[in-house]
Amino acid sequence: MSxxxxxxxxxxxxxxxxxxxxxxxxxxxSIFTNISQILAQGIxxxxxxxxxxxxxxxxxxxxxxxxxxxxxxALCGILSSYLGAYLATVTDDKILSKLFGVxxxxxxxxxxxxxxEKKDKDNKKLYRIDR
Amino acid sequence: MDKEKENKDKDKKxxxxxxIGGIITGLINGLLGAGGGMIAIPFLSRVTExxxxxxxxxxxxxxxxxxxxxxxxxxxKVTLSDVAPYVIWGVIGALIGTVLLSKxxxxxxxxxxAVFMLWAAARLIFR
Numbered sequence: 001m002s003x004x005x006x007x008x009x010x011x012x013x014x015x016x017x018x019x020x021x022x023x024x025x026x027x028x029x030s031i032f033t034n035i036s037q038i039l040a041q042g043i044x045x046x047x048x049x050x051x052x053x054x055x056x057x058x059x060x061x062x063x064x065x066x067x068x069x070x071x072x073x074a075l076c077g078i079l080s081s082y083l084g085a086y087l088a089t090v091t092d093d094k095i096l097s098k099l100f101g102v103x104x105x106x107x108x109x110x111x112x113x114x115x116x117e118k119k120d121k122d123n124k125k126l127y128r129i130d131r
Numbered sequence: 132m133d134k135e136k137e138n139k140d141k142d143k144k145x146x147x148x149x150x151i152g153g154i155i156t157g158l159i160n161g162l163l164g165a166g167g168g169m170i171a172i173p174f175l176s177r178v179t180e181x182x183x184x185x186x187x188x189x190x191x192x193x194x195x196x197x198x199x200x201x202x203x204x205x206x207x208k209v210t211l212s213d214v215a216p217y218v219i220w221g222v223i224g225a226l227i228g229t230v231l232l233s234k235x236x237x238x239x240x241x242x243x244x245a246v247f248m249l250w251a252a253a254r255l256i257f258r
Contacts, residue, residue, distance in 0.1 A: 008217035012224020017232045018172065018188035021224075022165030025217070041164025042209025045200045047217055051225040052193035055186075058229045064186035066179050069149065073171070074191045076153025077160070081195035084161025085202035091162075100163050104252035107169045111245035 003032050008047070015048055016055040022048060023104060030097065037097040038088060045085070148174050153191075160192060161199040167192050185232060 007028035014021025022044050029040035059065045088096060152174035160167025168188050175184035175191075203209050 004217060005220045008220035009224040009227075011217075012221035013228035013231065014224075015221070016189065016225035016228030018168045018185035018192070021228075022168070026165055038203075038208050039213065042200075042203040043214045043217070044164045045196045045203060046209060046211065046214040047221055048196045049193065049200065050218055051221045052189050052196065054222060054225045055189045055229050056193060059186035059189065059232075062186075062233075064183050064232075065190045066175075066183055066187045067190070069175065069178055070187045070190045072149040073153045073156070073174070074194045076150045077157025077167075077191065077195045078198045079157070080154045081157030081161035081167075082198045082202050084158040084163075085199035086161075086206075088162050088164070089203065089206045089208055096163070098256055100165075101252045101256035103159070103163055103166045105249065105256070107166060108245045108249035108252055110169075112249070 004028065007032075011047070012051050015051050021051075023107070026100060027104070030100075037093045037100065041088060041096070041100075148177065156191065157195045157198070160195050161202065164199065164203075167195055182232060 007024055011021045011024035011028075014024060025044045025047055026037075026040045029035055029043070030037070056065065091099075152171060156167045156171045156174075159170055171188045171191055172184055175187055179187065200209075
């Protein structure tokens, strides 16, 4: 098993859980290979599609997807994600990889300092009030 | 009747989040090819329970990635053969991940992943 296969396997696990697995592939490319940031991002976007299709089917069967929330949310993002991708293709690769670094930094700090269990409890409380 | 009205009120409350959240999530996910989920989750966590938020998040990111992929491919920044070697491993990972999510809430994994991201962030920023 190559490093790429291991990265893809781990990325598949985290991606399907909606836990930022996309970052893993790009991190792998930036550490173990010399390909450009834009190619890494392009691969990651394509890579996520079959994973998401399978995950969505499984979660839908399990009744875990709130389509009433998902549909408007996704619709609002389709246009801006096309625009974002276009911006990426015209942005300098060095700037892009630094921007990605900043994103990882924010994501990492957020995840490190938010206590998962406490947050889960808070969310459950919120959810109950909401209901 | 009352319940229906209540649901409508709830929808009204949710819509602004969907618009702002959707636009920001899409923009970041398109621009950086990842990270959309991390932005969507806090928005989703306000209106549903954590596990459903993560599952719903995947459903949201899927159409966004399709839209970004069309953009990336039309400017020939990436081709299908670039991604081919990774797809099968990713799919196996997805099958594991969907089972794991039902048994989630592992703080240790979260922290480990956080440290991993910070290390990669430092590398990308200072290289």
